[in-house]
Amino acid sequence: MKYTFISVPALGDKQNTFLNIKGKLTDYAQTYQFNIPEFKIGTLDALVVLSDDLVKYDTVFEQSVNKMADMLNNLLRGQQANLQDQLLVNDKPIAEYITTFQWNTMKYRTDKSLQETTGTLSQEVTAIDNIMKNKMNIYTQNKNALQTLQRKQTGNLSVRNLNGIVKKQHCVLNSEFLTTLIVAVPKALYKQWNNRYETLTDMVVPRSSNKIAEDEEFGLFTVTVFQRTIDEFCHKAREERFIPRDFTYDEDALQTQQRELAEVSATEREQQAELLRLTKTNFGEIFASWLHLKALRVFVESVLRYGLPPDFSSVTISPKPKFEKKVDEIMVAQYGSLGGVHGQSFKNDNQDEILDHDLQSTLCSIRT
Structure with a gap:
């Protein structure tokens, strides 16, 4: 939904001005009074500066x-x-808060x-x-x-945490010279692993490899090597597209x-x-x-447009579906000739410009 806030001169009767707008838009939009209090105004020069800041x-x-x-x-x-x-x-749906704003x-x-x-x-x-x-x-x-x-x-087994998968019985523990490496092997390379792991480097314990787990992509194999060959073995294994896992058994x-x-x-x-x-x-x-x-924007722009003392009626308009253009046409027809404090009149050959500058929609629209 879209809500637009406008203000028009009230000529001393805000309620009647609102009812006039409401009556003209009754078939095309919901209209609500946009209640704005009177503020300390200060100088018009200060309002001009504030107007830019508010935007x-x-x-x-x-x-x-x-x-x-x-x-x-x-x-x-x-x-x-x-x-x-x-x-x-304030515990209200957005639409209710907007239409009952105080x-x-x-x-x-x-x-x-x-x-x-x-x-x-x-x-x-x-x-x-x-x-x-x-x-x-x-x-x-x-x-x-x-x-x-x-x-x-x-x-998968090439990346997941191995705690709980690798058991105590799978590892050589507390050895001064030997260690157990854990390697994730793609399923397509099982035969290659079994044929090559013993000869990837020196000091690999023969027949020490066992498959201890498997998923859809990888098998998890152990292999026992001498500690001094760990780095070389891991390097050679990666060249063969095997994936050594960084793992140390901890109970x-x-x-x-x-x-x-x-x-x-x-x-x-x-x-x-x-x-x-x-x-x-x-x-x-x-x-x-x-x-x-x-609300501050509507007030400031209205004072700058209509002058002092403040005498305008501010309204919230929510067009019904597909009637936004019709609402604009009605409002321009009713108020398009407004010319501000000095009563200038504007030609109607550019209705969008009139609506923006004279009707005081002030671009204060909200979509929900």
Whole structure:
């Protein structure tokens, strides 16, 4: 859905102006009053500068909202949850929050300057962005560590962790001269391995190779060699497309590995739950800040266009499907001749330009 915020001169009667717009659009759009309080205005020169700043902040806030929504979508992936149901603002669905918007006077006092309120909104969004970036980096690091451990558990025999596969009886232990190497051999090369392993280097114990495990791609073989020939044997084995595995038998290694996997997995789940909670909360905070910024934009642009004292009616318009163009045409027909404070009139040969500059849509649109 798309929402556009506009303002038009109220001529002393905001309610009647709103009802007039609502009546003209009743078949083509939903219309709602966009309630904006009166602010401390300051000088017009300051408003012109602030108007430019608000455009820039609007873009930044929108990017932050989208990043938060993407983050939430990624965290929910694989869960039985609908993203739209999770995107809440003040415990309301987005559409309800937009169409029932009320300025938060407790948080953003209207007796403060527009510049100060804008600065407060920007600081809040920046702080949330930084917090979520740090939280996401920590979570990503831990998730990558977990995936690395899981790959070692589930990969083929050329890469997976061998603890629990290689048993004590497969290895020569506590020998001053001999050691057992573990080699992953592609299935197509079994015959080549059996014919060649004894002669790859000197000091290989004859008939010492045994297949101890097998998967769809590889067989896992032991071979006993003298320790002084380990490097040479491994080099020769790689030339033959055999894969020596870096492995040292440790009785406690399997338990250590399982404990590490359980701890990292538990940490990842805890971090994901915390990040999910923070993302939901902070999405609502940033979206609320964005809508308050929209209200500031409409107010500032309206004062600059229509002058003082502020006398305009601000409206939220949500066109029905396929009627966006029709809504624009109706609004241009009704208000396209507005010429601002000095009553200039504009020609209707470029309706888009009129709509943007005279109708005060101020590009304040939101898609949900």
